[in-house]
Amino acid sequence: MTKADVIAEISEKTGIDKAEVTHTLETFFTVVKESLAKEEPIYVRGFGSFINKKRAKKVARNISKNTAMVIDEHFIPSFKPAKIFVEQVKSSVKNATVE
Numbered sequence: 001m002t003k004a005d006v007i008a009e010i011s012e013k014t015g016i017d018k019a020e021v022t023h024t025l026e027t028f029f030t031v032v033k034e035s036l037a038k039e040e041p042i043y044v045r046g047f048g049s050f051i052n053k054k055r056a057k058k059v060a061r062n063i064s065k066n067t068a069m070v071i072d073e074h075f076i077p078s079f080k081p082a083k084i085f086v087e088q089v090k091s092s093v094k095n096a097t098v099e
Contacts, residue, residue: 036077048081 007025011018032050035042042050052075060071081089 039075044082046082046084048079048085051078051080052076053078 003025007018007021010016010025011021014021032042036050036052039052041052044050055071055074055076057073058071059068061068
């Protein structure tokens with residue numbers, strides 16, 4: 001499902017114009033990015049948490065040049081789903097797979 005599909009479905013289910021849904025969704029994404037950039041997690045009860053995960057400093061290798069390089073400690077954005085969200089996905093009907 002793409003962002004356009006999500007916008008269309010929200011618009012269809014709520015009756016809100018697609019342009020307004022697009023603006024709201026883009027604003028939500030901006031708020032999440034800005035909050036995580038300021039190291040402020042976002043908690044959405046029943047859905048999950050947008051958090052920063054800390055990656056430790058490490059030595060990596062560039063195989064093509066056969067050199068070592070140091071990657072400093074840094075943060076990456078992460079999403080941790082709520083328990084109720086995980087349970088809903090686990091209990092949902094699975095699509096048939098072709099073997």
